[in-house]
Amino acid sequence: MKKKKIIYGVLIVLLSLLILCFYNAFNGNPISQKLSEQALKRYLAEHYPKKNLRIEEGVYDFKYDEYAFDVIDLEDEKRKEPYMMTVRGFFKPEVSFDDIRFAHLDELLMERLNKEAEKELKTILAKKVSSLESIEVSIEVVKGQLKDDVKWSKRLKADKPMDIDIVLDATNSDKTDVCDAAKNIQHVLHDEGYDYEHVSINANTFVGDDTKDNEREIEDIKYEVGFDKDTKLQIDDVE
Known part of the structure; x- marks a missing residue:
């Protein structure tokens, strides 16, 4: 009986891990989202120190395994829509697309x-x-x-x-x-x-x-x- 309980316990743990992995693959997780947001904050501070920017909550894109953030320029009255910035990577997340730069290309x-x-x-x-x-x-x-x-x-x-x-x-x-x-x-x-x-x-x-x-x-x-x-x-x- 005790052996069966151990087996059931192991199966429950494995099933829980499988569900978590499946969920993470399609929805991301709070830790990687936070790390990605922090990486984006550092990037914006380095590349656009004179701009007054606000980062909106990120959305996980499972297709490209990255987080997409809307970034609003609080002082640009001409631009109505936010800029889209994407961040990729878990242990060392980096900005993979910079819509601010793209919008200002000559x-x-x-x-x-x-x-x-x-x-x-x-x-x-x-x-x-x-x-x-x-x-x-x-x-x-x-x-x-x-x-x-x-x-x-x-x-x-x-x-x-x-x-x-x-x-x-x-x-x-x-x-x-x-x-x-x-x-x-x-x-x-x-x-x-x-x-x-x-x-x-x-x-x-x-x-x-x-x-x-x-x-x-x-x-x-x-x-x-x-x-x-x-x-x-x-x-x-x-x-």
């Missing part, structure tokens, strides 16, 4: 600088990577951060390094070819002194021929690989 200047950077990078990388098909650059510039007539240069100092998206022609390539191409790209960026946060590469198959009246079309994504500045690329990084 879209026109960014578009021009992106095109200038893409043109320069494509010219340089094409000399070393014959399978290079296209390149897109994402540079974020907050309004007032740079002069309107500033020209692109790899020495241009924004507060955040650029992201780079690259498409390779892998129609006749295998994993090793794609890995070698990625390594070449990383070496060129390093040797030329480009500052970047992340490079994403899609190696696609194409159909058709490039002619005056016809352009090749992407058929399918064959491989993909990404790297940061300090990544030591291996064949297993290519998926």
